[in-house]
Amino acid sequence: MDNLLITKDNEALRALLGHIDSLNVRLAKASGNPETKSGLDRYLTDKEVCRVLHLNRRTLLVYRNEGRIPYFKLGRRVYYKASDIQRLMEEHYSEVIL
Numbered sequence: 001m002d003n004l005l006i007t008k009d010n011e012a013l014r015a016l017l018g019h020i021d022s023l024n025v026r027l028a029k030a031s032g033n034p035e036t037k038s039g040l041d042r043y044l045t046d047k048e049v050c051r052v053l054h055l056n057r058r059t060l061l062v063y064r065n066e067g068r069i070p071y072f073k074l075g076r077r078v079y080y081k082a083s084d085i086q087r088l089m090e091e092h093y094s095e096v097i098l
Helices: 011-031 046-053 057-066 082-091
Strands: 072-074 077-081
Touching: 046 057, 046 082, 077 082
Parallel strands: none
Antiparallel strands: 072 077
8 A cells, every 4th residue: 555645635634624614613503602702612732732821831731641631643744623722721720718
């Protein structure tokens, strides 16, 4: 079998991503709680998550490996759902009582 290089311009990849997007829209509508205006969640990179959570990349990797932060991989890239990061922040929010 020949080596297959998949790039962002690959038609099969575009079709798959389009199908995933449409499934996300349908799931968001079915749940009655769309996560964004378009019904699609936003995906963040390592760098963006580190900036939001004020972590370095090594700490993020440890949290990911420990299962503290959900993620998915597409090829060699790792992505995080913005809603998962938001939920994580809300779960660990501690209000100061004076």
